[in-house]
Amino acid sequence: MEILWFIPSSGDTRYLGTTKGARQAEYSYFRQIAQATDRLGYTGVLIPTGNFCEDPWILASALAADTERLKFLVAVRPGLTLPSVAARMTSTLDRVSNGRVMINVVAGGDPVELAGDGIFLDHDGRYEATDEFLTVWKGLLKGEDVDFSGKHLKVVGGNLLFPPVQQPHPPVYFGGSSPAGHAVAAKHTDVYITWGEPPAEVEKKIKEVRSLAEKEGRTVRFGIRLHVIVRETEKEAWEAADKLIKHLDSDTIEAAQRGRDRMDSVGQKRMTDLHGFEREDLEISPNLWAGIGLVRGGAGTALVGDPIQVSDRIKEYADLGIDTFVLSGYPHLEEAYRTAELLFPLLPVNESSADSKKNIVGSVYGKSYSAFSLL
Numbered sequence: 001m002e003i004l005w006f007i008p009s010s011g012d013t014r015y016l017g018t019t020k021g022a023r024q025a026e027y028s029y030f031r032q033i034a035q036a037t038d039r040l041g042y043t044g045v046l047i048p049t050g051n052f053c054e055d056p057w058i059l060a061s062a063l064a065a066d067t068e069r070l071k072f073l074v075a076v077r078p079g080l081t082l083p084s085v086a087a088r089m090t091s092t093l094d095r096v097s098n099g100r101v102m103i104n105v106v107a108g109g110d111p112v113e114l115a116g117d118g119i120f121l122d123h124d125g126r127y128e129a130t131d132e133f134l135t136v137w138k139g140l141l142k143g144e145d146v147d148f149s150g151k152h153l154k155v156v157g158g159n160l161l162f163p164p165v166q167q168p169h170p171p172v173y174f175g176g177s178s179p180a181g182h183a184v185a186a187k188h189t190d191v192y193i194t195w196g197e198p199p200a201e202v203e204k205k206i207k208e209v210r211s212l213a214e215k216e217g218r219t220v221r222f223g224i225r226l227h228v229i230v231r232e233t234e235k236e237a238w239e240a241a242d243k244l245i246k247h248l249d250s251d252t253i254e255a256a257q258r259g260r261d262r263m264d265s266v267g268q269k270r271m272t273d274l275h276g277f278e279r280e281d282l283e284i285s286p287n288l289w290a291g292i293g294l295v296r297g298g299a300g301t302a303l304v305g306d307p308i309q310v311s312d313r314i315k316e317y318a319d320l321g322i323d324t325f326v327l328s329g330y331p332h333l334e335e336a337y338r339t340a341e342l343l344f345p346l347l348p349v350n351e352s353s354a355d356s357k358k359n360i361v362g363s364v365y366g367k368s369y370s371a372f373s374l375l
Helices: 025-041 054-067 082-096 111-116 123-142 177-186 199-215 234-244 252-261 265-273 307-320 332-346 350-360
Strands: 002-006 044-047 072-077 101-105 145-151 155-157 170-175 191-195 221-230 283-285 302-305 323-330 361-364 368-369
Touching: 002 332, 025 044, 025 054, 025 332, 044 054, 054 072, 054 082, 072 082, 082 101, 082 123, 082 155, 123 145, 123 155, 123 177, 170 177, 170 265, 177 199, 177 302, 191 265, 191 323, 199 221, 199 307, 221 234, 221 307, 221 332, 234 302, 234 307, 302 307, 307 323, 323 332
Parallel strands: 002 044, 002 323, 044 072, 072 101, 101 170, 170 191, 191 221, 221 302, 221 323
Antiparallel strands: 145 155, 361 368
16 A cells, blocks of 8 residues: 655645635745654655646655655646656656656646646646657657657657666556546556545546556556545544644635536546535545545545544455555645554554654663653
């Protein structure tokens, strides 16, 4: 099981939908989170992309120099960058970080944001462009001389001088809930990522993408993007969930709804349908809470409960075939520690995360103590 955390590169908060408890988007804070997750044994961190946050490539480059083992799930957006340039960026970052790069392919889902970046393709057109982009990008990173002529891209005599550390290329992560998204995932992705829907819906996605990948002669791993609100008791966890949205008012929720209504992302629509912008009945599945999606775009659900409950829900997803969990919590620094302390001992985490037990448990004058017990 791979467990990743999240760098809140647009800023952080204790309360959604308000400036109360807000934290600015500052590199010193991002570094704190990265170094904490590196020390605690998370596999890596997801760095988001969009016009609302800092550039993920520059941020990953800086954080790579301030960490040792942490990997960086960095976004490429077909249409914003040519595949040849993206291939050089990928190889360079992979080389300077000694193989700690993972690639998150983001086709985009907000036509207004995309227009601001100069992209005017419709929904399925963006996935066509993504298919072509990845075909060229992967060929270059494999060391091939690339000649390609497609509907959206044309390359003549493309090549890459410096190869990446990871061969044939850093792993590709990709999400997309539409048929067009599934088709691209089956053809190109190493890890298909879904947002946190109820297990039955996630299982349907896994079966669909796995079947399409088999037709392409490929195998695909699966991951899920979730928030976590874990506390020592279930009562404390649900109180923390309620506290997170206690400052939300109807105007803020309505503004969020207008933003979501303009999007053509099938995955975002599925997230929105889980709550319908209503504050009632937000527990949509055992311990799965849709309150975050009332105002936050993208991943809008959280696992809420005590350590046993949350770890059981994670294992339930794992039983469906999920092996990568991209988690986050507000505020991200404190919740990174809390999640590692309460959940890692209960989960079959990978070797890197397992090392966190050594990090958490130290020796003082020859005796073993939990570092958390000394705080």
